[in-house]
Amino acid sequence: MSLLVFTLIFPLLGAITLSLFPRMSYGAARTIGTASVGLAAFTTALVAIFWSAAGGFPFIQTLWQWIDAGDFQVNFSLYLDGLSLTMLGVITGVGFLIHLFAAWYMVHDLEGKPGMARFFAYMNLFIVAMLLLVLGDNLLLLYLGWEGVGLCSYLLIGYYYETPANAWAAFKAFIITRIGDVFLAIGLFLLYVVFGTLNIQAILHAAPSVLAQGGTLANVAALMVLLGACGKSAQLPLQTWLADAMAGPTPVSALIHAATMVTAGVYLIARTYGLFLMAPAVHELVGIIGVVTLVIAGFAALAQTDIKRAIAYSTMSQIGYMFLALGVGAWQAAIFHLMIHAFFKSLLFLTAGSVIIACHHEQNIFKMGGLRKKLPFDYAMFVIGGAALSALPLVTAGFYSKDAIIWEAVANGHGFLWAFALFGALITSIYTFRLIFVVFHGEAKTEAHAGQGLAHHLPLAVLAVLSTFIGAMIALPLDDVLPHDMAEASHWVELFFEILAALVALAGVAIAAVLFLGSRKTVDTVVESHQGQRAWQLFHGGLGFDTLYDRVFVRPFRATARAHEKRDWIETIVNIVPALTRGANTGLAAGQSGRVRAYAMIMFAGAAVLLALLMFG
């Protein structure tokens, strides 16, 4: 069990080695970078075995005392329970597969340029930070990981820094998530003052007695945590960074912006669920944010031409489902969907990366077309992933995880949210199969060369297997950590709603087939009309949030800064003092002219004034 720390140590050593020797060969960098995460995954497997053999009780490993300042005592401690073990498995397992794929991908993407070691250094560091986030036994350690993953995300989005747009995308991602982080920080301050500790379990334990149900304190604390989660997980209103974050290499999008980091918000809310139980209004808000985001992101995904941006919007949308699950109290369903989503979404991203490389860095789906014949393996992978995303019935993993959420929403009495979620499911399968039909069917428009090698095939194949019903058979050890999903209804009612959801998903596929298989005349006519153009622009741009934030925040700030570019206004005011001194100096110096006549004149005038004062005073 004390092996637990080694899940951190291996990637950490990898990151340090890779950053100290940035000029090592491609081979060495790939080996170190991949092997370190592989070892971490192996350690995780051992830890999981030992942990369940020991009875599955929470396990704490204290590494050292981090901060000791009076009453403020924080340990550098790792906390292992069913929830963190689940996350640990996803991070190291899926993380390893993605690293393995990256070892193939980056060779083709870099084409001999330097930067392999830098890439894997960031990736390994990311794994370390992400593990700290989920293993931290207190909120400050969690926050350390939280900021650390944000930093790695920044570095990896801007990995191809030579293109200014990439660097700006990284900048935007960091600043927007940082806004969420500040709210989370305020939440931390508040929780410490209220509870006198930052230990998560202690807070959860004390919450029912310390906080008043629905009181201001509980609401504010939960709201701060929620806003932090929104930033990291790209939910409304802090969602605008994720689509631009696709500027990073595709394995990064798979690892950070699909499987792990963006789901950190879901983890955080599940981890602190006790707070949300004390704040029903904010808890409700979690679900509302979820459905609004999932619908908005779904519409945006319909109108993307870049394959990665389309998948990115679908990620936002799927995290929306997880938020919905959290919001309706289906805690376990949220984490289950988190895991399944990590499987099929990284499969989709990696396959997209494979397609992009095969088509010589082409990302526009309308310039691909007909790839089914040239890339049969990629086609199969994308269909499996897409089917899971659309939650096609029975054979896909997504069917079990997503439809559980939709069912829980209605079963827990949130009919309104349920309707939105079902509508979102329809959109999901439309945009997913739109991608499949446009990219892989129709006439061929580009040359393509299929990827080769174990590092290419193996990760995709494993993720594909996990995206089917086989992945859904994984039982998560969450019963001791999170409340049971409460939905209770007759079996027939549940069956009815599940068949309904399955039909909706299939309907989406049918609609996509009508619209995008074949000549696509209907779509073209609609989009080319005046209203169609405007709607396209609106959806394509993610419904105008960027423009709004630019007007309200960015421009005023830049204007303020520009006003100060040339001079420091406060200093200008302070400079009145020396100016006055100098003025007085000039005036007095003029009096010291050395001309006797002037002195006599002044004496005379002074005497006259005195005399006048004496006479009339």
Added chain:
Amino acid sequence: MLLCWLLFIPFIGGLACWATSRGRDNAGLARVIAFLSMAAVFVPAVVVWFTGDFSLSGDPSIAPAWQYEIAADWISRFGIEFHLALDGLSLVMVMLASVLGMLSVVASASTVKSCVGVFHANLLWTLGGVIGIFLAIDLFLYFFFWELMLIPMYFLIALWGHEENDRSTNTAAAVKFFIYTQTSGLAMLAAILGLVFLHYDQSGVLTFDYNQLLTTDTSGAFGMVLMLGFFLAFAVKLPAVPFHGWLADTQANAPTSGAVDLSGILVKTAAYGLLRFALPLFPEASANFAPVAMTLGLISIYYGAVMAFAQNDIKRLISYSSISHMGFVLVGLYAGTMLALQGVVLQVLASAVSTAALFILAGQLYERMGTRDMRALGGLFGRLGALPGFSLVFVVASLGMPATGNFLGEFLILFGAFAAHPWFVVIAAGGMILAAVYALYMMHRVYWGNPDAGGTIATMRVREYTMMMALVLITLILGLFPNTVLHVTQTVTHDISSWFAAGVIAAAQTS
């Protein structure tokens, strides 16, 4: 004995450096002497660090717990003594001074070429004055060192100023620095004298001794006036907005090597003064003044951040960013809880280290690129060896990334202040967003973007690499093992916070 050693070594070393420049200019020897002098301060300080007993007694006694103390008569007619003492806080500050001192010497090796001996003499005397400030607990002696460090500093800026400028620009910057400090120093002198006479009125003893002056009853309006005298001097040095005018000019015109910037960082360790004098001597006045001081802190955080973003010169950007950091220090100081004060200590150390590193890196960048104007730079990430990587580390530290000391400094301050001043903390926390904006904007303008050409311009020398690596380690130690510092300063911050807490209660009763 130890205290005299710590204090006099820099002055003696300075004389020796000067002596090397008699006759022929022996630059190498001067550098070695200067470096060894600072090492001779550093090593005993480390020994005390490990051997000293800084454990928390739990009894906030009125007399501070000094580890070492030495006193000798000086001007006994006025009760002035040559009185040095060292506790955890002074030890930490002395160590900071010696580390930055060693770095100054190393950093200036490639750029300071004229009158090397005299340069190092001035450098060491400045550092000696700074160390004197940290050790003196006779208020007259303290003031003596406060003024003493100015003079060599003035010459450093005026004579070895930024290479691109003509002499008059550098002199103007030096004069500006001098006048700001001198004027505010006058206010402090008046306040010191006022305090001494107040104590004389109450007890009939004429003394400048810190230990005895602590017993003075400084409540009431007169105490407030005296406190403001101290505060003004320290706020100028910190600097807090609106007293910051000298900083950016001084640092923009200081030699690019970074040597003087580092002393500049030390010169403005006014946080020490506030912690040592303003809060303990005037607890009640400080408590009454806290909302004003914290508001100034908030203004500094935001104003510094916006100004930093608006700069085109890298060094001016760094200067303004340190003003923003010092805003957090003000908030923490006047929150006054032990947690916040521990945060202040960490923030001062971490900010000094990261700012120092950024200044040195800016100097190295200037040496290679011939400009500090960010409009003329860009796309340098792959072209300067390890330099951009180090810049990244310290930029990230400067925006308060966890695992660096800067994060813990800010966070302990905010944690410590939240209970009593939640709204101040919420507003201050917003400053962390702007910190990310200006810090990453600098990365963006200098290192990201399209390079003009391929290929490496220059890599780092071994000396430079080692130096930066040491600073990275210090930053990480402060962030991951802060107890190395917190345990040394806990007695001091505990005492100060309990005096301040008493002041808050007294202030609440009188109002």
